[in-house]
Amino acid sequence: MHEQLIDVLESLLGKGDEPDAITISAEAWEQVRDLVKQVVVELEFHGHVTLAQRVDREYSTVKDHVAIGGVGETVRDFAALVLRDAVAELRSTILALSRFEQQVQTQAEPPAQVPASGAPRVLPERVAKVWQQYTIALQRGNWDHTPTDREAWDWCNYHLRLGAEMPNFLTWQRYLREARRFHGAQKNTPLSSKWFKYRMGG
Amino acid sequence: MSESESITSPLRHLADTLSRWSRDAELFWSHRIEQMMTLEQTRQAAKDIVVWLELHGRQKDAYEVDDAVTLVREAAQEFDYQARHAASYPPDDPQCRGKLERLLETTAEAVSRLNSVDDELPAGTFEGFEDA
Numbered sequence: 001m002h003e004q005l006i007d008v009l010e011s012l013l014g015k016g017d018e019p020d021a022i023t024i025s026a027e028a029w030e031q032v033r034d035l036v037k038q039v040v041v042e043l044e045f046h047g048h049v050t051l052a053q054r055v056d057r058e059y060s061t062v063k064d065h066v067a068i069g070g071v072g073e074t075v076r077d078f079a080a081l082v083l084r085d086a087v088a089e090l091r092s093t094i095l096a097l098s099r100f101e102q103q104v105q106t107q108a109e110p111p112a113q114v115p116a117s118g119a120p121r122v123l124p125e126r127v128a129k130v131w132q133q134y135t136i137a138l139q140r141g142n143w144d145h146t147p148t149d150r151e152a153w154d155w156c157n158y159h160l161r162l163g164a165e166m167p168n169f170l171t172w173q174r175y176l177r178e179a180r181r182f183h184g185a186q187k188n189t190p191l192s193s194k195w196f197k198y199r200m201g202g
Numbered sequence: 203m204s205e206s207e208s209i210t211s212p213l214r215h216l217a218d219t220l221s222r223w224s225r226d227a228e229l230f231w232s233h234r235i236e237q238m239m240t241l242e243q244t245r246q247a248a249k250d251i252v253v254w255l256e257l258h259g260r261q262k263d264a265y266e267v268d269d270a271v272t273l274v275r276e277a278a279q280e281f282d283y284q285a286r287h288a289a290s291y292p293p294d295d296p297q298c299r300g301k302l303e304r305l306l307e308t309t310a311e312a313v314s315r316l317n318s319v320d321d322e323l324p325a326g327t328f329e330g331f332e333d334a
Contacts, residue, residue: 093253096253100254100334
């Protein structure tokens with residue numbers, strides 16, 4: 001299963017002759033989705049919740065970037081680089097799982113590492129800062145629609161004047177994604193997708 | 203940590219690789235493609251460490267390693283894209299120079315974060331890592 005998924009992900013990456021363009025076919029995407037699901041179930045079965053969450057998270061990142069261009073469409077320019085990187089990340093995680101397969105199957109996940117003080121899990125400071133910036137942008141920006149991540153970043157960049165402290169968009173969006181997961185505020189929840197299908201008459 | 207231990211730690215090795223990679227800023231102008239390829243080669247080494255740490259219940263450390271190397275990759279992508287699409291000769295392009303500066307700063311910070319994680323890990327964390 002790992003090998004099959006690695007092969008499909010490699011085929012998505014292509015030969016890299018055209019780094020600024022990437023096309024994900026519907027067939028390959030379907031395969032990725034099904035195989036990832038199997039890997040996640042297998043990890044959960046062996047008690048590796050954190051690793052299962054990692055695979056799911058990295059898959060969601062790929063999915064978000066695929067959604068920008070759409071399955072079967074060619075994603076170009078910087079978006080292509082970002083999508084390629086997300087696919088490469090997922091692929092390298094599956095490769096690592098394959099390398100440590102024996103440990104995955106024989107040893108259960110130890111208790112999660114918690115701060116010595118026993119404090120509850122908190123967002124890393126960098127991620128918390130980005131979440132704060134995003135909420136400020138939502139509250140203070142003069143929006144007539146929910147801003148895209150790029151619009152919110154542009155707003156923060158211009159209005160908050162953080163200079164070098166402001167992460168680049170790629171990093172900012174990644175932290176925002178982490179914060180959304182933490183706060184349970186994902187953009188693409190199953191509910192929103194059902195709602196979207198309903199609105200589209202699907 | 204003794205020298206022999208530091209040589210066997212894959213985390214220390216990754217930090218050293220990144221440190222050597224960013225040592226000569228001129229290479230980013232003269233051998234940009236090779237530099238990007240070298241960075242790409244560290245991806246798997248980093249991910250093996252991240253997955254290993256998660257397998258051993260060190261999620262916080264895994265996050266730290268993952269975030270540090272991802273920041274380097276993101277900064278490198280921005281620099282590479284800017285260099286490929288620069289309006290003028292990349293070394294003369296202020297935006298390009300800015301991106302490279304940020305990349306070098308990010309790498310230095312990543313090296314320091316990786317070394318800090320390595321310093322704090324209990325002895326024997328990577329036992330069996332190389333055999334897998």
